[in-house]
Amino acid sequence: MRARQTLLLIALLLCPLAFAGDATERAEPLYPPLPYVEGFPSQPIRLIVYTSPGGLIDVTARRFARIAQDVADHPFAVINRPGGGGIVAFEEALREPADGHRLLAVTRSNISRMVVTGREDLIERIHWHSYIMDNPHVLITNSDEGAADWPSLLAATTDQGVQQRWLGVDIGGVKHLSGVSIAETAGVDMRWIPYGSGGEAVAALLGGLGSAYLGNPRDALASPRLRVVVVAADERLREFPDAPTFAELGVDGLEDELIWRGFAFRKGIPDEVQAWYDALIRQVLHDPRWVSAWQHEAVNLRYRGHAEFTRVVERDRDEFRRLLAQLELLPDDQPPSGLQRLSEGTWLAAAGGLAVLFIVGLGAGLGRTRWRANCGEILLLGSLALTVLLAGVMTLQLPPRSVADPIGPGGIPAVWLLALAPLLVWQMVAVFRSPPGQAEKTDSLRLWITVGLFTLSLVLMPLLGYLLVCLLYIPALTWFLGYRRVGVIAVLTTAWLLFSEVVFQRLMHVDLPRGALLPW
């Protein structure tokens, strides 16, 4: 009976795969074959996206993967590696072997991010393979709440002297820089209000909280009240035929404010694999499904090969350097002075080391006093107090507040630190004033050995690999904790490894660490 129920459950779980068709089935060979490359591809191709799932680049990658796996007759998996505006994704691609199994989905935003964070080395280490599309930036207004066209938007500044609020996303990002360029060229007095995402900014525009939103044309589809008032391209968009270009409005030099998307991989990929990708990408870009998917999205589908793409990247980098320098957003090259020097790496490491020594010394000292039972809490509060002190010094390094940002990056951390410091003192006093209690009976040695085993397994993982570490760690810890049924331990270890392999490695395409010494 139980077996029947289990089979029924498994059958139910497998049902969506039966409907899923495309995800698993092999397509008929409808496409011309790609160039043969010995031993490639030998594993699923990972398409690394630098944002969380759901953004336009994520959709681009997923649409591409869907068609590419038919063309190549090989699985493609989209994996999201958000963080640092692309730095995390780029670093992951650079960590992996140059065998061509990882393709980066890239946009113009990556270039501005690398420049603003001082990580231009990543631009150099990446092979910019193919530029596949772009869309111009547009200014969108809420016709119910304000200007319905560019002249009235412009008039609000020039005639009424009102500073406009342009809503968008992150400061120093490609849209912000486009906004700065546009405002500067068109003579608009603008204040950029950064939101967490394009969706939030569009919602704020709909709520009448800004004069305009700068972003992708498709954002205007959220409501009929949204109006594309001007397009930063050399010609009008088919989807928004009423929206003029800047050139038509007599503002020159704004024909190329756009966001591009493309693919890249780490340098060092064999030439024949690059040629394989050339053929694949060209086939996908000409696929009717690809063309029809983008036909109402206000996107220009245009292909540029490696050489031309690299020139575009170089040009953008120079442009962003200029704009970011103008906005004083480039990493500071000035040496720190006075107290600021304390937040420098070496000084900070020294201060941190001293703090640890102080805490250890305090612990040893308290162990012999009447506060022995409260020693742990005193050390916790002491550690937090030292952290507050160090963090306080580090906030000095942050840029000061300004007219545009009246709080500044250090303002809020400073508020939390100032609130935490007296509470820590108050709590410390309360601990010292409380009558000394009985120390809790615990097995600290067993705890620290467990923590040690866990830490050791993490340290050894890059050397021995996930598989071997699990084979050692699971039985060792189980045995150490006092469990002695060898059969159960063996089953547990095997089941865990199978679970990791199937769910994480195969289904989620999480590359579990392979060892440098034992690469399996």
Add this chain to the structure above:
Amino acid sequence: MIESLFGGLGTVMALVPLITIVVGIVLGILIGAMPGLSPSMGVALMVPFTYGMSPTLALILLVGIYIGSSYGGSITGIMVNAPGTPSAVVTAIDGYALTRQGKPSTALGTSIIASSVGGMFGTLILILFSVPLAAAAVRFHPSEYFAFALFGMATIATLAGENWGKAFIAMLVGLLIATVGTDPISGHERFTFGFTALSDGFLLIPALIGMFALSEVFRGIEKGEFKLEKLGKVSDKWPRFAHYWKLKWVTLRSGAIGTLVGVFPGAGATIGSFISYGLAKRFSKQPEQFGQGSAEGVTASEAADSGSVGGAMVPLLALGIPGSAPTAVLIGAMMIHDLTPGPQLFLRNPEMIYAIFAAMLVAQFVLLFVGLAGGRLWVKVANIPKELLYVLITMMALIGSFAVRNTLFDVFCCLGFGLLGWWMRRHGYPLAPVILGLVLGSIAETNFRRALMMDGWTIFFSRPVTLTLIILAALSFLIPMTNRIRAIRHRA
């Protein structure tokens, strides 16, 4: 509308859509229950499997996963104090306390009923009021988001219990941790020590797993808690109808709060759970039970969490704007299926919209049945020898943290949070306020600064909603505090 809804029900009440809903809910529960897999990751994971489906069926599957995973996070929270999602942190406070008392069935039963009813409430609100609610939500000024976050933070006064000083310290630690990473307004890096992996701050998933799951393991090992508690020996039965009936007002109120908070883009289920929990305690006849294993506490957070799913779907369907991380993935999935989310979808594909509405309603019933049936299985987790359970939790912490970005750095962060959580737990510092600070810190800071950039300081006093919320937050904070001070004086 009624006709369209019946039309939608007609589409859903066929074999294939029903099986799809069941599969979505089951997979969602499993995904949510696994520390390390968030609802948005779960939905994204299944997108490739929908390529061959019709757009309606694909969305039904993905919405099922979203609903299932929002509930699933509470299971591990209740059974092993390892909440699978941030909003389940609040459920774990009382849910795990009930499990430790040998009443996991009570906790699981309460949580599934609250989830299902809260979710149903949220769906009904979505069906009836999505357009006016979306119109109201977009008018929310950053100052109001800030006041909302402040209101959420004020629940610290109710979470604190006797040790309010410790709870405040814990929340401030969370708020401070939330400032690590790239400043969302100026773009400058703060407290990252040059680590690229910290440029987006500490990730919530490793922090959550470390703070709750690892610290629980460390504490258990240190105390030598290996004794097996056979459930047969404790008097735990699945609650009867009368138990749930007593909780009806908490369920409805929390479902409504969760739905309303979910409507605001970026606010998230976690704020809704914390606010509902705080209010439930305030209105409860047995506030002293909160934190010690209160069914009302479990109900409040779970109903709000599930209600927020319906709320988050409001801006998605009415405006094409994501109300939460999983709805952002749903927008992507719609685009992959060549659909344009937003008002045009109502005009071009009304039958699909009503099929989704109907599927969400049906999914709540499926969740109820699957949850109740599965609950009997989850209860058996308490029978697993602790030595094995502890090892499994450490492995889950390892792989769950690693899977987020494929880097061991996040696993080390998880270990760091585990040790901090252990240290705090050992000395009576509550952990939920740390997560409260971690989640709300960024929302409060960005919106506070954004509001100032837009309209200066006066905005906090000139907008009635902002001012009301700030006053409410202040009262929520001050009243329990003064009551406590009075009680201490009275005792003295």
